[in-house]
Amino acid sequence: MSLSASLSTANSSLFVTGERTSIVSRNIANADRPFYSKKSVSVVTIPGSGVKSSQVVRAEQPVLFRKILTSSAAAATQGARLDALNFLNGTINDVELGGSPSALINSFSNALQSFSAQPHSKLAAEAAVRSARDLADGLNGASRIIQQVRNESESGIQASVDRVNSLLADFKTVNDTIVKGTIMGSDVTDYLDQRDEILANLSNEIGIRTLTRDNGDMAIYTDGGVTLFDRSPRSVEFQRTVNLTPGVPGNAVFIDGVAVTGANATMPLQSGRLVGLVEARDDISLTYQAQLDEMARVLITAFAESDQFGGGGPDQTGLFTWPGSPGVPPAGTLISGLAGTIKVNSTVDPDLGGNAVLLRDGGINGAAYRYNGLGEASFTDRIDELIGNMSATYALDPAAKLTAGASVTGFAGSSAAWLQEARKVADDAYAYQSTLLQRSYESFSNLTGVNLEEELALMLDLERSFQTSSKLVGVIDTMFTSLLQAIR
């Protein structure tokens, strides 16, 4: 009976070769899919009766994959932060261009100096007031940019939350299929690849940790420890504010009813785009806004007028006004959104029918506040006092996160330095994290991905094996024929 045994062995070889060829073609077809892992079947010898293929196996690198998850979350955090900082850099740009608040304050101070050299000149007065208006407009514009960054971050958070929810829903479908397939013993390797891809996308939005359990089931937790998926997806919730109030942090993101961002988060998220966006919205933007607001407040205070006739009247806002005018803002206290509302007093602005010479004489708030009592055309005391005020030290609110006291010129420089330094740090961190991600992915892909040449070589191998087995079947057939003829 050994002839029929040979036949069945050759048959099994043909069958296994066919199966392996189908795996090779699957590999080739998916060679350019980023998270496709190379599949293979191991061939098992059945003692005495040929070969059979065992289960399909996928190339796995769990450690490297975890590395990809953490570094992609970290890179996404830094990326979101860097985007916001680069956008905010629009308020400063190249220092050479002179568009930064610091440069605007300085050119206003220079305009005052020119005015002080020719105090009788109405043109010099108007130039100084226009320069003041450029400064106020500059602060307003910078404030708008910050607001834009915040609103864009807010919609970014919404988009990120939506994506997490839809990814979790996809995850459930795939995960259920895997569990069912594993119990029934069918080939689930392609589903495992799909699940990896979903996890990689998810880690872009939120830092995650995974836990594999019986039957290939997987649970997902955030890097802060909140359950994201355990048999069923947990809901990620966020109440979006359409227009954020300056100086007030936005709403927190909730997962499974637990706050994961903001000051009241008990289990805060550590990484992912969501974290970067929340930081851009609440931390970076609010600090920068506070710095600009303090600049505006110091300017308003520095240019306020005091009672010159001993009537004991309170100080009143002069060249610069705010919604609380004519009252002077309280010293050392942040007023959120002030940089967006600071204006040049219309009584002084020549383009609004005002009299720019009041900058020299005082008296914006009426005769009692007039400094130039004699009406001298070359009166410089007031202008000098104002120039002096610009370099005088004022107490600053700690929310601005810079020095406790500084002059408005010095403060504006520190603020620019703060922003650029934050940008530099974020850029370095982003470069580092994304390189790390690239390298991890590269090693992961090298170890689990498909190499076309290798598949091609394997195919040649299989072709030979198939040819030989076929030949064998033919030979056995001939042998049977000759045997049967002999018997006849």
Next chain:
Amino acid sequence: MKTTPVSTMGLINATRESRMNLQFKIAEAQKEANTGRHADVGLSIGYLTERTLSLRNEMDRLKTFKDTNSVAASRLELSQVQLDAMADAASKFVQTLQAARASPSSAGVAVSDAKAKLTSLTAALNTAVNGAYIFSGVNTDVRPMADYPGSATQMNIETSFDALGLPENITAADMKTFLDGAFNDMFVDDGNWSDLSDASNRNITNRITNNERIATATNANEEPFRLLTSAYAMIADLPLDRLNEGAYLAVIDTAMALVGQAEAGLTAIRASLGTSQERIKAANDRMDVQLGLLNEHIVAIEGVDPYEAQVKVNALLTQLETAYALTAKLQNLSLLKYI
């Protein structure tokens, strides 16, 4: 034997990333080579931005000071020119007076000379630049000197002179008393002088550096101007031809003394304005040096070595070419070609 596997994806990605990276770097290096500064200054220097901003601000401030100093300097120069002319006229007037003293018959020359000099003194004190009177003190919008003829001062002098009686009968002693007393009062007393002058006693001052403030003009209330006006008015207005010799000589001598005193005063004022000019020049020189230094500091912080940047561009271009060649080679490297 252990081999390190390479996936086709990994191979393609690696070359693609290196190409992208190189292209980005080339764009940056090219910008640096062209401008001599970092491609993104803020990003490259971080917290040093504060330093370069303050250096740039300081530079702008110094430039502003230089501009405003030139305004002050031109005012001082003009003041000097006018003072110079006044002193010149005064010393010529002394000669005229000497001639008139020697021969009373030529007094007419002195009278017309005095009238002309009085007019030109008033005109000089009313010099204006850019709509600002330079001898007005801080009252630059007000014309400092009124014309003497027809002024209240002239009327008052006329009244008090008439009280002395007929000019022919005035004794030398009476004349002396009158000139030193009532006449002199019209010019020396601030209340009376204000009939002629609307100038402020406070001089125009300028900040020439951050903490130097200097006077950059004088004003028409200074003593020499009063003395000169009174000397010219004395000769121009008193009826010299009708005075007896004693009184005539008393007038001429008083006028000469006044002019002499005024000349000394003018010199003092010119010296003090000269000091201001000197200080402005010194400040400007100092600021020029500072400007140069500041610029060097800014370049040191913001700049890149343009030669190095150029070399970098060349090296990167070579690298990119290699990357392209490698990509093409890899593309050709396939088993398919050999089966």
